[in-house]
Amino acid sequence: MRDTFWDRIYDIAKEDRDLVLIDADMGAPSLDKFREDFNGRQYFSTGIAEQNMIAVAGGLAKEGKKVFTYAIAPFITSRCHEFTKLNCGLMKIPINLVGVGPGFSYDDSGPTHHLTEDISIMRAIPNLEIYCPSDNLIAKRLAKKMYCSENPAYIRLDREILPNLSDQNGISKNREKIQAGFREFGKGDLAIVSTGNMVHTALEVQKYYSDKNIPIGVLDLHQLKPISEEFKKNMSGYKNLVSLEEHLLDGGLGSIIAETIIDNNLLVNLKKRIGLVDYVYAYGGRKNIQELYKIDEKSVINEIDKLIN
Amino acid sequence: MEKEQIIKLQRKANDFREETLDMCIDAGTGHVTSSFSCAEILTSLYSGNILKYKSDEPKWDKRDRFILSKGQASPILYVTLANAGFFPKDWLNTFCKKEAKFGVHLQNTVPGVEYSTGSLGHGLGLGAGVTLRAKIDKKNYHTFVLLGDAELQEGSNWESAMFASSYNLNNLTAIVDRNGYGVLGATEDIVKLNPLEKKFRSFGWDVKTIDGHSIKEFYEATNNFRDYKRGKPLVIIAETVKGKGIKSWENKALVHGMAPKGEDAIKLKGELKKYSSRGEYE
Structure with missing residues (x-):
């Protein structure tokens, strides 16, 4: 997902000499091209100094550069949060923040590299758009969307290689929805709303119920802020919703859905928010951590069983 | 620089102090002492033909960029900008009031202000970005960043200092208003900044230390700032006095961020008048 995103940005950068990438000492094959072809003009590194990266980006972007910044997700969000608030929220400087490895993407790296509160803290910044793609197809589209936007944006890119979701639900079928920040897979009285890697878990749960002739929908919300009118309308077509996230419940996806329902007087019921109640780290791989937190497929099925039985 | 010009600018700096004090007394707030330590620096930059700017075209692309990182000194910058013609002087009368265009910390919604600061x-990092853009696009503007000295206790400055020298940002000049005081007292009694010159040198900067209240010395320190044969960014450590001009508040702890009230206000205005008319210009 990371390489797909940066490959797209690289192609745009070839056409637009004002596109500048700044990273905080990040390695990736897709970034090698930037260093080789654009060093000293469109590519810079601040070293391991995320605060300075966001400050420098503020200077460049206000002078007219289209700036993308890149670091490991916890460090591009929490470490430099106040500078982002001032640059993007207060002064509306259109900087793009690209974070790799949200949730438990860096599973065995441990708690310093886990990130389970970024949606909460980043959505508190005014003017900042927030994206979370679930596969390469969406990541590629979001790269262009962020480039074209006049607003600042934060995108959280999963580190895990996730399969494209187009095969079972053609991308063309979802084209208008994708432009409005989401995809819809299937239908039913109930839908699971999810984002990023957890959309894949939601689809596994959907398949489990489908095999039992119980149709449920899955909404893949990749534009977490702003929530589009189309998504609100689509969400309202369901009777009940369950949200699913690899993120703290405080201020995360479930909160976004609950607030959207209340603030817009929508009639749909959010019956359950599934996510992290608190944070305790563990090792043994991402699946193991998800089981521990009860956000794995089996735990989600247990929760939904309670709702539909 | 001719002595007459220095005297003229010195008078202007004191006029700016008086206008700043009046504005803060009227509003009942504002960082008076932080403003007064950098009065000569701002006056020289804006009224002494150091910065290139067009007050009727604040976004003029060829302007030099000035960033007041110590955003709490906004009162005297607002006074300086109003006198330079960036906006009507009567805006100053609204400082911090309901109808105000600006308040205690600096806002970039005000003509002539590049960034909202106070954090x-x-x-310095913003300035490094602005300067880097000039390098990339071969623009001739110069960037000045005015820092507080206690501000240098924030580690982000040193990230930016390393960055600026690593990318040879010789079109960047930082000025440190070295008034020696934070809120609680002297920086050297709290978290030491010295040896400050050595610190900047070791971070790859050229360093000049001057008397920050001497317009002559400020001119000498900046006389060749567009000489880009120099491969490094430049920092001018301007040794100043916090609250310069109001004797009873000079170098005084715990008056940071305050405007005098009642009898204090009358007393300090009198002290400033006495200082302004002392005739010891150099």
């Missing part, structure tokens, strides 16, 4: 440790 210390932010300005």
Whole structure:
């Protein structure tokens, strides 16, 4: 997902000499091209100094550069949060923040590299758009969307290689929805709303119920802020919703859905928010951590069983 | 620089102090002492033909960029900008009031202000970005960033200092208003900044230390700032006095961020008048 995103940005950068990438000492094959072809003009590194990266980006972007910044997700969000608030929220400087490895993407790296509160803290910044793609197809589209936007944006890119979701639900079928920040897979009285890697878990749960002739929908919300009118309308077509996230419940996806329902007087019921109640780290791989937190497929099925039985 | 010009600018700096004090007394707030330590620096930059700017075209692309990182000194910058013609002087009468165009910390919605500052440790990195853009696009503007000295206790400054020298940002000049005081007292009694010159040198900067209240010395320190044969960014450590001009508040702890009230206000205005008319210009 990371390489797909940066490959797209690289192609745009070839056409637009004002596109500048700044990273905080990040390695990736897709970034090698930037260093080789654009060093000293469109590519810079601040070293391991995320605060300075966001400050420098503020200077460049206000002078007219289209700036993308890149670091490991916890460090591009929490470490430099106040500078982002001032640059993007207060002064509306259109900087793009690209974070790799949200949730438990860096599973065995441990708690310093886990990130389970970024949606909460980043959505508190005014003017900042927030994206979370679930596969390469969406990541590629979001790269262009962020480039074209006049607003600042934060995108959280999963580190895990996730399969494209187009095969079972053609991308063309979802084209208008994708432009409005989401995809819809299937239908039913109930839908699971999810984002990023957890959309894949939601689809596994959907398949489990489908095999039992119980149709449920899955909404893949990749534009977490702003929530589009189309998504609100689509969400309202369901009777009940369950949200699913690899993120703290405080201020995360479930909160976004609950607030959207209340603030817009929508009639749909959010019956359950599934996510992290608190944070305790563990090792043994991402699946193991998800089981521990009860956000794995089996735990989600247990929760939904309670709702539909 | 001719002595007459220095005297003229010195008078202007004191006029700016008086206008700043009046504005803060009227509003009942504002960082008077932080403003007064950098009066000569701002006056020289804006009224002494150091900065290139067009007050009727604040976004003029060829302007030099000035970033007041110590955003709490906004009162005297607002006075300086109003006198330079960036906006009507009667805006100053609204400082911090309901109808105000600006308040205690610096806002970039005001003509002539590049960035909203007040969160210390932010300005040098912004300035590095602005300067880097000039390098990339071969623009001739110069960037000045005015820092507070206690502000240098924020680690982000040193990230930016390393960055600026690593990318040879010789079109960047930082000025440190070395008034020696934070809120609680002297920086050297709290978290030491010295040896400050050595610190900047070791971070790859050229360093000049001057008397920050001497317009002559400020001119000498900046006389060749567009000489880009120099491969490094330049920092001018301007040794100043916090609250310069109001004797009873000079170098005084715990008056940071305050405007005098009642009898204090009358007393300090009198002290400033006495200082302004002392005739010891150099």
